[in-house]
């Protein structure tokens with residue numbers, strides 16, 4: 001719909017100018033620009049590199065950065081970025097909420113020659129929402145894929161602005177939310193990396209006819225649709241407006257080769273792109289591509305973006321990260337993992353998938369109802385428990401003990417959550433379910449109001465008891481019984497004593513847990529840091545987790 005936007009006189013010729021007028025930057029330099037903007041208008045800012053990098057002709061040497069609030073973007077502080085795999089025009093879109101300026105910059109990953117950024121097109125913000133059609137990896141068809149128009153090639157981006165409060169009345173919008181005017185749910189396509197810095201180069205997913213029907217696009221459609229479901233669940237059940245409850249943009253990267261270059265890790269060598277995974281990197285969620293190769297013995301037909309529960313699990317990390325940043329080791333780390341698993345199951349239940357496994361349809365990795373089925377304990381210090389005390393596990397380590405069992409011991413709070421949500425008898429203790437939505441509400445309240453960074457299971461129970469008091473006396477009782485049933489604390493009625501049935505306790509020393517990476521597990525957000533993922537290490541230093 002070309003008629004819906006206006007080309008800015010002069011801008012196109014500037015962006016597409018012959019390379020003879022290009023500027024240049026040495027490696028590591030940055031060049032600043034600013035553009036006056038008017039509230040309610042959407043601007044597409046574009047530039048193009050005129051050289052490619054000497055060592056790898058498939059990637060550009062420059063990236064375009066932008067901040068919407070008038071501050072100058074730097075190599076460590078920016079809100080949006082765009083790069084291109086060639087000398088083609090690359091662009092990003094910013095929506096001006098108020099009159100003022102948008103500041104942009106070109107940053108040189110390597111020696112960079114480029115035509116300076118300019119505003120390629122502008123449109124009324126509320127006119128850009130367009131629903132496309134698409135198909136997910138598992139065959140789901142959608143006729144309401146939220147997209148926005150772009151100017152270049154007359155195409156579209158997988159960019160959901162339909163959850164904004166001011167998009168609530170747009171015709172055909174089924175997804176009204178309360179995100180602020182600048183926010184969005186967007187999916188990026190990762191198409192390469194700069195080897196010297198491990199820099200992923202990503203851009204907005206684009207399509208010419210708004211029909212998202214290729215295999216690579218199916219991964220992007222899944223990430224966008226599933227992230228939208230997560231947003232809707234948070235809003236309707238938790239009364240949360242995105243993971244920070246302040247309308248933060250939700251970004252997902254798909255088709256991300258991992259590791260971006262061959263990496264030595266835990267004593268093994270991993271070829272580029274050999275690992276299959278999903279993770280929250282402190283800023284966005286990232287999915288590796290579906291893997292049809294035999295590199296690293298991985299063969300997966302679909303990327304994990306196809307799994308709503310895995311997607312919700314990663315977004316659960318975003319909530320806990322912003323809430324209390326539970327230390328990723330020992331019991332607090334297991335709580336961190338468990339909370340994300342709870343979120344994964346809860347979002348699926350709300351969308352009609354009433355199962356307690358994680359990853360079904362793609363790669364099943366855990367079962368909250370029966371943790372033992374995947375080698376996790378369902379009882380505190382019971383079978384499969386990984387020692388967490390300082391004597392048995394003195395050095396939390398990703399390679400040797402999974403940070404003292406974070407992906408293992410999460411089975412205990414996972415079983416607790418299952419009992420609390422739907423009830424049951426475990427270790428001879430009977431729990432009456434309070435419903436999965438109420439259970440995640442209480443857990444989220446506890447996460448924000450009571451849990452601390454180094455929380456223990458015992459402390460987690462106490463925090464949930466306090467949170468449950470705002471719901472009902474019965475909720476408090478069932479929280480007590482659910483934790484009691486998995487061997488954490490006493491029963492609600494007796495105020496002391498042990499579970500009715502003696503709990504099997506197995507003494508097991510730390511170590512030998514093996515490296516979780518590469519086994520299809522949903523890994524922790526520190527792994528990309530360890531591997532030097534450049535989005536954290538170079539350009540997004542400000543988002544790096546402190547472990």
Ligand SMILES: [Ca+2]
Nearest residue numbers: 207209211212
């Ligand atoms: Ca298409």
Ligand SMILES: [Ca+2]
Nearest residue numbers: 308309353360
């Ligand atoms: Ca599922």
Ligand SMILES: [Ca+2]
Nearest residue numbers: 309357358359
């Ligand atoms: Ca599931």
Ligand SMILES: [Zn+2]
Nearest residue numbers: 337340522523
């Ligand atoms: Zn996780």
